[in-house]
Amino acid sequence: MESFNHLDEWFDTVLSGREKNKLRQRTERACLKIAPVFGDNTGAKQIYRWELEDKLVEQADRDNLANTEENCRKLREHLLAQVPLMNGAPDMDPGVEEEVRETLDDLSTPVCPKTGDEIEFEALKRALQETSVCGSDEIPIGFDTPPQEDGEFELGNIVWLTPPTFLFELREYFDNLGDGGQKLLEKTQRKSHKTDRRLTGLYQTNREHRWEAHPQDPQAATRYECWQIEAKLLSQVFQFKGAPEAPDKLRDDIKRTLEIDSFEEIFHCPISGQTVYYDEFMREVQESDHGRSGYQIGHLDPLAVLEGHHEKENVSWISERGNRIQGEDSLKDTVEIIFNMAEFHMGRLDLEDWEDAKNWQPDPDEPSAEIATDD
Secondary structure (H helix, E strand, O other): OOOOOHHHHHHHHHOOHHHHHHHHHHHHHHHHEEOOEOOOOOOEOOEEHHHHHHHOOOOOOOHHHOOOHHHHHHHHHHHHHHHHHOEOOOOOOHHHHHHHHHHOOOOOOOEOOOOOOEOEHHHHHHHHHOOOOOHHHOOOEEEOOOHHHOOOOOOOOEEEOOOOHHHHHHHHHHHOOOHHHHHHHHHHHHHHHEOOOEOOOOOOEOOOEHHHOOOOOOOOOOHHHHHHHHHHHHHHHHHOEOOOOOOHHHHHHHHHHHOOOOOOOOOEOOOOOOEOEHHHHHHHHHHOEOOEOOEEEEEOOOOOOOOOOOOHHHEEEEEHHHHHHHOOOOHHHHHHHHHHHHHHHHHHOOOOOHHHHHHOOOOOOOHHHOOOOOO
């Protein structure tokens, strides 16, 4: 592509026209472009990475997400030249091999730094068929050392990642459920991969890809972490009360993702303890209007507190009640508040233990002592 002749012809023989076009467009988007919020702040706009400093004049700089045009194009060439080296890729003819050798110093099969697995050619082809709320920006390319750890957008640190085939299969399962499943996918992907709207302060953002947000913004996350979060949220649905049985081919990966031993472990809201019922959940997702829903995707430690980050361990489905109870408090503070409230009311009502508390009923003759007990 562009600077290649033989390699470009090789792509013609091993990829369909659609696949080749997507590879061209998506590597260009990942290596040359970025979509920050700037100007009128109405939404993210694509620019070239070498324009970042000129465009984001009123925001904290994102130097480690930028590079020169020459280096960005060289980085893209490097990634494209690695495709024939992927495991299971069709053989190269001498002309292709010569161009690959001229581009790369290392001719070994590319390995994902996150999984330690060799990149599979067929898995890349599968990834090129995938789409999501990220649209044509979906491509298994990311950082070796993430920008949150001072990793730079440069040759050697931008690498092929193992395509998340398990996540692709999860998406396919829910997509086949119809409108409810498709709305669930949209909601899950939007929260997993896109930033929320915030147009003031040091880190201004509005529906940016989280891996393109300012690295020190609590909303930022690597592409790989966003995949993990999406897979976790979709997997949790199979733990809801009354959920369909997980397909056999997905069961082991779902359990591994959720770190559970059995599907008998029913999911409860991690804040309120409320049991989540599958039928009610899917109805809420399908009928939710203007973001109002009985079930939301939340951060156990909100991003407004020091401990809060957008990472797999900190993201979960949360009931609307749990979200109201927590507010902007950390999980630790929320639990402490709940226990303090419980101790206060047990003392006020002269209850000796938790069993007494569970069986307590308000005295109808003393309305001032009533406590809400609705489920």
